[in-house]
Amino acid sequence: xxxxxxxxxxxxxxLLFAAAAxxxxxxxxxxxxxxxxxxxxxxxxxxxxxxxDKLGRDILSRLIYGARISLTVGLATVALSVAIGLxxxxxxxxxxxxxxxxxxxLVDILMAFPGILLAIAFTAVLGPGLDHVVLxxxxxxxxxxxxxxxxxxxxxxxxxxxQAARALGCKPSRTIxxxxxxxxxxxxxxxxxxxxxxxxxxxxSLSFLGLGVEPPTPSWGAMLNEGRQFLLVAPHLTAYPGIxxxxxxxxxxxxxxxxxxxxxxxxx
Amino acid sequence: xxxxxxRYLLRRLALLLPTLLGALTLVFFLIHAVPGDPVEVMLxxxxxxxxxxxxxxxxxxxxxxxxxYRNFLAGVVTGELGQSLYEQSGVAELIRARLPATFxxxxxxxxxxxxxxxxxxxxxxxxxxTWRDRGALLFSLVGLSMPNFWLGPLLIILFSIQLGWLPVSxxxxxxxxxxxxxxxxLGMAAILTRILRASLLRVRNEDYVQAARAxxxxxxxxxxxxxxRNALLPVITIMSLQFGSLLAGAVITxxxxxxxxIGRLTIQAIQTRDYPLVQGCVLAIAVxxxxxxxxxxxxxxxxxxxxxxxx
Numbered sequence: 265x266x267x268x269x270x271x272x273x274x275x276x277x278x279l280l281f282a283a284a285a286x287x288x289x290x291x292x293x294x295x296x297x298x299x300x301x302x303x304x305x306x307x308x309x310x311x312x313x314x315x316x317d318k319l320g321r322d323i324l325s326r327l328i329y330g331a332r333i334s335l336t337v338g339l340a341t342v343a344l345s346v347a348i349g350l351x352x353x354x355x356x357x358x359x360x361x362x363x364x365x366x367x368x369x370l371v372d373i374l375m376a377f378p379g380i381l382l383a384i385a386f387t388a389v390l391g392p393g394l395d396h397v398v399l400x401x402x403x404x405x406x407x408x409x410x411x412x413x414x415x416x417x418x419x420x421x422x423x424x425x426x427q428a429a430r431a432l433g434c435k436p437s438r439t440i441x442x443x444x445x446x447x448x449x450x451x452x453x454x455x456x457x458x459x460x461x462x463x464x465x466x467x468x469s470l471s472f473l474g475l476g477v478e479p480p481t482p483s484w485g486a487m488l489n490e491g492r493q494f495l496l497v498a499p500h501l502t503a504y505p506g507i508x509x510x511x512x513x514x515x516x517x518x519x520x521x522x523x524x525x526x527x528x529x530x531x532x
Numbered sequence: 533x534x535x536x537x538x539r540y541l542l543r544r545l546a547l548l549l550p551t552l553l554g555a556l557t558l559v560f561f562l563i564h565a566v567p568g569d570p571v572e573v574m575l576x577x578x579x580x581x582x583x584x585x586x587x588x589x590x591x592x593x594x595x596x597x598x599x600x601y602r603n604f605l606a607g608v609v610t611g612e613l614g615q616s617l618y619e620q621s622g623v624a625e626l627i628r629a630r631l632p633a634t635f636x637x638x639x640x641x642x643x644x645x646x647x648x649x650x651x652x653x654x655x656x657x658x659x660x661x662t663w664r665d666r667g668a669l670l671f672s673l674v675g676l677s678m679p680n681f682w683l684g685p686l687l688i689i690l691f692s693i694q695l696g697w698l699p700v701s702x703x704x705x706x707x708x709x710x711x712x713x714x715x716x717x718l719g720m721a722a723i724l725t726r727i728l729r730a731s732l733l734r735v736r737n738e739d740y741v742q743a744a745r746a747x748x749x750x751x752x753x754x755x756x757x758x759x760x761r762n763a764l765l766p767v768i769t770i771m772s773l774q775f776g777s778l779l780a781g782a783v784i785t786x787x788x789x790x791x792x793x794i795g796r797l798t799i800q801a802i803q804t805r806d807y808p809l810v811q812g813c814v815l816a817i818a819v820x821x822x823x824x825x826x827x828x829x830x831x832x833x834x835x836x837x838x839x840x841x842x843x
């Protein structure tokens with residue numbers, strides 16, 4: 265099946281980037297922050313296969329280290345958002361009544377606010393830094409997971425096995441962790457895959473606006489922003505980090521689509 | 533107006549108020565989230581004590597938080613958003629001057645999205661399984677994966693630098709609108725192509741479509757009049773949800789193309805640490821976003837009588 269093939273292509277690309285991020289010190293041919301002003305804006309050479317930037321830093325090495333930033337921020341944002349969403353959504357769905365009303369109104373209010381704008385505003389006042397980026401992206405990021413978890417729990421709550429667990433005197437925490445969570449994992453994993461793609465684009469956007477990581481830390485978004493000033497003389501500065509972000513997000517979308525077909529085939 | 537519609541409108545309105553209050557509260561606390569002394573951050577450490585006190589007083593930061601909050605809300609209601617630190621005019625005037633450019637860009641991006649997605653989705657659905665269908669799906673996948681902060685520079689390289697057809701930046705005429713609208717609208721075009729194709733394929737086997745064919749209606753008419761019209765509902769839902777996001781997404785597109793809208797004003801204010809202006813801009817975009825979503829939601833529910841009002 266075509267989707268199956270694309271799913272594995274997506275997994276392959278992701279593994280490649282994950283390997284680059286994990287093995288960055290071994291793979292990068294140069295120090296990603298070392299300046300070499302005599303060799304600035306080189307488009308291609310044996311020492312620098314993807315060229316150098318304005319400060320003579322090796323683009324390939326910066327791309328490899330940039331994978332670390334993108335994937336770390338993306339994974340941290342998704343992990344934290346899923347954790348918060350799981351807790352809030354479970355409480356809301358399991359207990360219902362006023363707890364549900366209160367938490368879901370909070371979700372409604374936060375979801376009505378454009379996420380990327382809030383992230384821009386908060387990183388602008390908090391100052392640059394990886395932790396601030398993750399925090400800013402989680403501010404609204406958890407709401408989608410909370411709503412998903414709540415909806416799933418509402419439909420699972422009335423099923424026989426949950427009723428049986430309750431009748432046998434299972435504590436709410438045990439019912440949620442041992443009986444409900446395993447059943448809502450598939451939709452959560454699918455949403456988290458697309459969420460990871462969104463978080464990577466959001467990190468890139470913030471770094472592009474100068475609100476992400478602090479220089480000279482290499483980040484794909486920041487590299488694009490630096491390259492923007494040299495579009496005419498050195499378009500490669502813009503091309504490579506853009507390709508890296510696009511490939512990662514494309515791979516995540518392929519994997520997300522594939523997972524959706526594998527785990528929730530009835531929805532298609 | 534039927535009672536059920538009136539009840540729905542009232543309920544939607546009742547939800548709008550806490551949503552707006554929530555957004556205002558978030559924006560209010562922005563300036564309080566500044567680590568350390570916001571006045572020192574804005575003026576720099578070398579500023580004199582008198583200047584700092586003056587700014588603190590003019591921003592009302594010397595008052596208790598609840599008084600500041602009350603004054604802030606009162607200011608929003610009366611349209612008084614304070615004074616920019618560096619521009620010689622009020623925050624509200626600066627925003628009023630920039631908002632039309634942002635709405636113009638968002639509307640053109642929406643137009644681009646419709647013009648690209650509708651023919652592509654129709655082509656994909658009518659030629660299902662062929663290379664045309666796969667091409668449309670590939671366009672959709674690539675469009676979804678391409679961040680606008682990369683697409684913008686790519687379009688500049690191709691159309692402004694290499695071909696010299698279109699201007700790089702500014703807002704001087706229709707030609708200036710093309711690249712920013714493409715940059716902002718492509719993501720939405722990708723989503724709409726996907727949704728409309730799926731929706732067309734879903735209605736393909738409905739009875740009314742078979743009936744139209746049996747009556748001898750031409751194939752073009754079947755697709756355009758019978759199928760497209762009925763497949764549009766999920767597309768309109770997504771379109772109404774996404775239009776608000778175009779306003780927020782304009783921040784990056786406007787920065788790339790130096791488009792003089794409110795998004796660029798926000799980034800300029802962030803760069804100069806003009807926090808009253810940052811606060812005003814974020815407020816204006818968020819409130820526009822909430823109102824646009826509110827109006828499109830109401831409009832879309834009223835336009836389609838089949839939608840229930842229960843949820």
